[in-house]
Amino acid sequence: MTDPGDGDWARLRGLQYSCLPRAMASRLCAQSLAALAAASLLLGHVPVLLTLAWLALLCGSLYFGTRIDRSLHDADRRRLSSGEVNRQTLSSIVNALVWVLPIAVASLFLDPETRLKLWTVLAMLMTASAILLPGVPMGTLMFTGIVGGASVVSFLVAGMFDMAMVATAFVLTVCLGAVEGAKRFLQAKVAEAGMVEKSEVVSLLLREYEEGEADWLWQIDPARRVRGVSPRFAFALGMDTAEIDGQPFVQLVAGPAWESGQFHSSLHDLAERLKRRESFSNLLIRVTINGNLRWWELSGTPKLDEHANFDGFRGVGSDVTEQRESSDKIAYLASYDTLTGLPNRMMLTEGLGDALKYAEQWRTRCAFLMIDLDRFKAVNDTLGHLIGDQLLAKVSSRLREQMSENEVCGRLGGDEFAVVIRDATDLSRVERVAERIIARLSEPYEVDHHTLYVGASVGSAVGPRDGNTVETLMRNADLALYRAKDGGGNAHYTYEPALHAHAEERRKLEFSMRRALERNEFVLHYQPVVDAESERILSFEALVRWNSNEHGFVSPGKFIPLAEDTRLIVPIGEWVLREACHEAVNWPGDTKVAVNVSGEQLLDPSFVGSVVSALAASGLPAHRLEVEVTESIFLRDATMARTALENIMALGCGVALDDFGTGYSSLGYLRRLRFSTIKVDRSFVQGAATGNPESLAIIRAVVAMADSLEMSTTAEGVETEAELQMIRELGCRKIQGFFFGRPMPANEASALFRQWDLRQSGSAA
Template sequence: MEVIGLREPTEGTWARLRALQYADLQKFSRTRLAAHGIAGTMAAALYFGTLPPWLLALWLISIVAAVANVSRIDRQFADVDKRHMTQQEFRRQAFAVSLCALPWIASLLGATTFGTSSQHFGLWALAAMLIAGSAATTTYPPISVLVFDLIVGVSGAASFLISGDYPFAVASLAFVLTIVAASLNSARIFLSARIAEAGVAEKDEVVSLLLREFEEKESDWLWQVDKKRCLRSVSPRFAFALGKEPKEVEGELFVRLIGGSTFETGEVPRSLHDLADRLKRRESFSNLLVQVQIGEQRRWWELSGTPMLDQSGNYIGFRGVGSDVSEQRERDEKIAYLARYDTLTGLPNRLMLTEALAEAMRFSEQWRTRCAFLMIDLDRFKAVNDSLGHLIGDRLLAKVSERLNAVCTDNEKCGRLGGDEFAVVIRDASDQLSVSRIAETIIEELSKPYVVDNHTLFIGASVGSAIGPRDGQTVETLMRNADLALYRAKDDGGGAHCNYVPSLHATAEERRRLEYSLRQAIEKNELTLNYQPVVNAHTEKVVSFEALLRWSSEEHGFISPAKFIPLAEDTRLIVPIGKWVLYQACREAMRWDDDIKVAVNVSGEQLLEPNFTATVVQALAETGLAANRLEVEVTESVFLRDGKTANETLEEILALGCSVALDDFGTGYSSLGYLRDLRFSTIKVDRSFVQGASEDSPESLAIVRAVVAMAQSLEMSTTAEGVETAEQAALVRDLGCTKIQGYYFGRPMSAVEAHSLVVKRSQAAA
């Protein structure tokens, strides 16, 4: 049914192919008209004298009219191969063919009632010739054959049945069915051929498109060599890629030509050797990356090739395609460089250093030697960034990398880990003294002054080292242990080299566990405040209490403030802890007399918080403590990180009415500058000077006198810390200190004890 055209295929559409079936119909219109005219005339002659002439004439006219109508419709299909055929056109043509069959049906069926048997057989012979001729001329559109041949053939067979000639009826029907079957088979073959032609045409179009695209790419070309590997049939584009004319390179040895000057020096690239081997082995290859030399330029080509064989199967050469991928190769190399080298300093980055350390560890394991990993951190580099900006800092890092690279030999590889951290991998560190020598040389070289944009800069370096495989069996372990050693070197003040020892790992693990516990200390109510009294130097009455933080851990027991306070500052836990201390101290102070202050120590991390002043205001408001009863104690270290922000925050606190005390005075770097920039309420003389003065140290006595004199001139009070005996109390009183703090007047005590002391003081005064 699909071949005939009475049903569309389940997949796709044959409208285009159906149109091709009808494209040639109009070519046979005259032949059909002539055939029907001749057959009709012979039939009329056959019955002339038997039937009336007017009836025969009318019959002939109907035949001519029907055939002319079909020819008219067929001519409409002259351009059908350029368009799609519609169902309406299909039905109209089939109906027109059926009209051509009506005169012959009438004559065949009428022959059973008029004329002789010989006339009947003669009429059938003429109809059979038309059936055969129709099948021969209109095979491609099988619906035309089916309509005419089946109608006329079945009518003929029926006429023989009516006349009682049964054998001829069967023979006629068999003849017609054979003609129809042959027509259907021819139509199926025709459609299959046309479908195949359409597929080939589509493939040809795709191949042409691909070839056009290939030719439009200026970097792609075809190449061909003979069995001696000499170039043949050189295309203009391939010659252009070689920088020559086609006739100049025709017959030249392919590998020698693209090898250029490398053949003369003998330094032929490995990729060119690979190409030559494949050509020699007559082995197909695809996307082979080859380094070539075109003139003075190094280029990268991507070649594909396959061997050629003649009709007898003999090898006659190679043919393939190629393209210039130099730009892509350069991009890939740049990406690879960026992935493995630091863009600022040009040194290997962390990835490449890790690979180098892994290779060094494999080498040491293979040859039973040792390797080493040095981690380097610059001292005081952050101060350069903060004061002069990151641009100067980056230029300083570039100069540091130059010095570090100059120190290293072939046995060492240096790189930048990130920020101001560098590292050195020592491949062979069998001599342990050499590791120390390299570390000391690095510290010495990096500590020399730098001149950057007319700025003379002084920084230092700290180094931590770990020896493999003694200090670590893996890259990660060795790097971690070197980092622990570096951390120890920084803790010791910097500018030094520290080797890894197992105790460092234990210390780090203890620090980790301690940090974890400290994060939960507030929630578990493990933090408490002790209060140490500060008395008037002359009346010895309590004027304030200093709030001192204590931590008794459920897991670790009592932890010294000297141990957990620095940890809290490093991890910024000091901010929430400091807020808790502030609120707790203000609440407790509300239980004391109105003339007794509470002093709270504040870290530099707290002062850098944007909302620290708001926290103080909120604590005073929620607890109801008067602002003049709160004293904020800071050390000189708070000004080292961001002095401007610290000053602004302390000025805001002073504006609230709170007082500010400078603790541990004289132990920092530039105390006089701080006193000039900010008007402190109190200067606290460090206990070391008090003890020195009690031991008649001239230097300590002079410092205490100078501090007291300066404080008096600046209208500031002074507090002597660490007073433990009556003699020391008398001494600092005589030296002019206005307040005294120390064990002699009271050790740090609980909140209950501090309240009791205040009550006793009130009762004594009453």
């Protein structure tokens, strides 16, 4: 009555009801014969008009049922709706009710013998319904239930209890038989549909196989000569069918190698399998077709004649050259760097693992050198990634030149390279290889009309002395490289246990620094900047100091680079801004405060907002805040740095260019940005004090350039009276250095103003 929740029952209903149109003629014939028999029994006992009326009703019910059955002619090719099922069931019920009328008439007018004859006719009709409609048990059950039930009632009313029992048993038997027959019919239909579907799939696959351009059939006789050539096979060989027939199979695919005897190993494998008469599947062989190397994939099975004698081979083949080339390319990409063509990190790791195994087996040593390019980032950021990639390609070419059979070089990623030395028993060899690499990579490069200079830093670790696993050896070489970079680069350092301790100290220092702000461990010191002529205090440079609870006083040269590497400089810089502005409010109204800002801060989107917040919270006028930056900030993202500085200038703040001349050329940025101050690095001041002509020339040029650009100049690192006098003569407007004061706490800085006032009062008196 209802469909189960699982399975495609609408489709199965269609298979069931598709039998109705085919059995329609047989059903009509059975109904007609039964109707004639019933009418003959009624004649003489029932008026003719009533008999004819009943026959008319029966014809109407059969017509109604026939129309429904005809509408189901395509039920096996579509999904059957519940409405169609219900209409067919209703037609069976109507037909059964029409047959109840003769039973009712028989109960009133017919004698017992005639009733039995009518029952026989109805029993035959119920049986015919169960036989002719095996796929639609619902119609049979309705017809048998209604007609059989009416007959049982008729026998009971007439007092024919034995016939009532026989009729009941017969009705139950027919119903059970109809249900079982319907099950078997449905199982047969499902199996038939499955076979049809499989047959369609097989036909489709065969058709695709025959029409495919990459597959063919081949067969050879016991002498291994080609027989029964298929057009596809001839096309794959690039020959006519007549030319191929009777030719040795291996000779056809070997090409020129057949004459020279220099067969590819895969052809030897094929020949051996054919000789041993054994089956093979997906055998990959290299063939030569018209002078071109191709890859075929063959499968073959020995065939036997009717007497079980060997009768050659039959098989299939396909051209898999493109797939083979693709897999080779994928394998290459998995092992080699696409930009430089050098082995990548994975292949270097495998090579280092093999070198370690070799060293342990033969009691020798191996080495791992990690190489990082110096100043490459500046090239990449200023000239673009395209120039940077070309430079990396040239670096890799030079690195490859330095390798012998004992060394393998590769690229780890970015501007990092590595070398695996398989036999490093002679430790001086490691040093020689490293020095050779540094010297070669430091020579100038010509890239796209640019002459470029980059150096190389090298860190090395020797296995198994410095580590008996790949991971340990690579980590220790990295620590040595970090030491080389920390020392200024362009050098080679070998791993020492102390480096690991240094790395651990750095890790602990970073951990402590992350909590330093919460613990209020940072403090600001202020170094005065004075007027070169009057020596009046013009501003203070705010300098952060760290007195750690765990590590004591930590040098700024140690924790500032660490803060920049970990980006902790951003929250520390925000704190410095707030504290400096808050303290500067207490100074005289024309005294400025200068705050150093790193590149990491400028690249932070919230930097300008933090400046505005610090000024607003402290009440310090914007013109009294000066931001100090170094030239290196323009090497990462010049556009973003310039935008941030322009926004700061728009607020009214000054911007000073610190350590001018010690980094990279900033003349272009001087033209684009209106710096308020250029600070001359202390190295030039000290050089000029000793009479160094280059330093004197540089300071004069900077002062002249600043004056022409309406910028002020500050000389850093003035420590003696002689240096002060020299700076005055060179024309610097402002001076900063130990001669006027070291960095001092805020209270001492405020005391300097009182001392100046006293000096001025004494001078006036």
